[in-house]
Structure formats: structure tokens, C-alpha cells
Amino acid sequence: DAGITQSPRHKVTETGTPVTLRCHQTENHRYMYWYRQDPGHGLRLIHYSYGVKDTDKGEVSDGYSVSRSKTEDFLLTLESATSSQTSVYFCAITRDSSQETQYFGPGTRLLVL
Amino acid sequence: QKEVEQNSGPLSVPEGAIASLNCTYSDRVSQSFFWYRQYSGKSPELIMSIYSNGDKEDGRFTAQLNKASQYVSLLIRDSQPSDSATYLCAGRGRDDKIIFGKGTRLHILP
Numbered sequence: 001d002a003g004i005t006q007s008p009r010h011k012v013t014e015t016g017t018p019v020t021l022r023c024h025q026t027e028n029h030r031y032m033y034w035y036r037q038d039p040g041h042g043l044r045l046i047h048y049s050y051g052v053k054d055t056d057k058g059e060v061s062d063g064y065s066v067s068r069s070k071t072e073d074f075l076l077t078l079e080s081a082t083s084s085q086t087s088v089y090f091c092a093i094t095r096d097s098s099q100e101t102q103y104f105g106p107g108t109r110l111l112v113l
Numbered sequence: 114q115k116e117v118e119q120n121s122g123p124l125s126v127p128e129g130a131i132a133s134l135n136c137t138y139s140d141r142v143s144q145s146f147f148w149y150r151q152y153s154g155k156s157p158e159l160i161m162s163i164y165s166n167g168d169k170e171d172g173r174f175t176a177q178l179n180k181a182s183q184y185v186s187l188l189i190r191d192s193q194p195s196d197s198a199t200y201l202c203a204g205r206g207r208d209d210k211i212i213f214g215k216g217t218r219l220h221i222l223p
Binding site: 040041042043044045048058090100101102103104105106107 | 147155158159201205211213214215
């Protein structure tokens with residue numbers, strides 16, 4: 001257990017509604033990441049953060065925004081959910097100074113109808 | 114060539130045998146490589162990391178890296194039914210982000 005929680009764990013929403021997913025860590029790590037995992041695509045990086053208020057885009061950032069106002073929380077917002085954003089979302093942190101060894105949260109299953 | 118490639122499987126291996134999982138990578142992937150195990154419905158968990166050419170052993174697991182051939186492998190000795198999972202190969206890209214393969218499903222036959 002890497003001290004990472006995600007909420008909600010499951011969510012069903014409708015197309016066009018905003019959705020916010022939360023990642024919370026208890027170990028004061030600087031780097032946090034949001035991934036989505038889809039069959040046939042594997043894990044793809046959406047956004048990441050390297051400190052409070054410091055974020056950057058990943059491979060599939062369109063339609064997503066993030067915020068990090070506290071070290072322990074990294075929020076992912078789907079501004080207007082689409083069916084193509086139906087996925088499993090994982091948050092990850094890196095523990096060591098090399099920023100390479102990633103530890104994942106339990107995931108959030110999102111269904112957009 | 115995709116940055117990190119894996120055969121999706123499933124790879125079926127009898128219990129007690131050696132399971133061999135393979136991964137190739139492109140020039141866009143750098144020096145650090147990782148193997149993650151993911152059970153169905155669960156999150157990925159790190160099994161091994163390898164940074165230099167050669168073999169690295171940890172219990173029943175051995176990671177092998179061949180930079181000249183751009184090839185990473187994971188060997189699981191004395192395979193157990195609990196080893197049945199999807200195995201993700203990952204490498205660090207030139208922009209320092211971790212790039213994941215799509216994973217290989219491994220099925221250990223009792």
C-alpha cells in the first residue's frame with residue numbers, strides 16, 4: 001500500500017457533465033500522475049504534477065484539466081464528459097528521487113453514458 | 114515502431130515451468146525499464162526495475178536487458194497459478210516520462 005487513495009472508485013455520468021476525480025496521498029511525495037487505461041491502448045499519461053500548482057500535460061490531455069493546491073491532493077477534471085472518456089483512471093506517485101518507480105492508486109472506473 | 118511493444122498473449126504456461134515475457138523498445142525509450150504485474154480489476158504493481166545490461170534476479174523473477182537489441186524480458190521460474198496476471202513492460206522516454214506497453218496476459222495452467 002503506497003498510501004494512495006482515489007475517489008470515487010466507481011462513477012456513472014452522462015455526456016456533457018463535468019466530473020472530478022480525486023487522488024489523495026499521505027506520504028508527501030512531490031510527483032503525482034494521472035493515467036487512463038483502455039483495452040488495446042494500455043496505460044496512457046493524461047497529466048502530471050511536480051509540485052503544488054505545477055502541472056504539465058501528458059500524451060492524452062485533451063478534454064482534461066488538473067489542479068494541485070495541496071501536496072496531498074491531485075484532482076482530475078473532465079470538463080464536459082464524453083463517451084470516449086469511459087475508462088479506468090489511475091493515479092500514481094513516485095517515491096524516490098529518480099522519479100521513475102511509480103506506485104499506483106486503486107483506480108476509478110468511469111462510465112460516461 | 115511503437116515505443117514499447119509487447120505481445121498481448123495470452124501466454125499459457127504449465128504450473129512449475131518457466132514463463133518468459135518479452136518486450137522491445139524504440140530509440141525514443143531510454144535507459145530505465147520496469148516490469149509491472151496487474152491482476153484483473155486491480156492496479157499495476159511494480160515487480161522489477163532494471164537499468165543496465167544483463168540479468169537482475171529477485172526471488173523467482175529475473176529481468177534481462179539487452180540494449181544493443183533493444184529488448185527486455187522477464188522470466189518467472191517455478192510458475193504458480195497466482196502468477197496469472199497481465200504483465201506491463203515500461204521504459205523511461207527521452208522526455209523522462211514513463212511509457213508503458215499494452216501488456217501481456219499470462220495464464221498459468223494448474
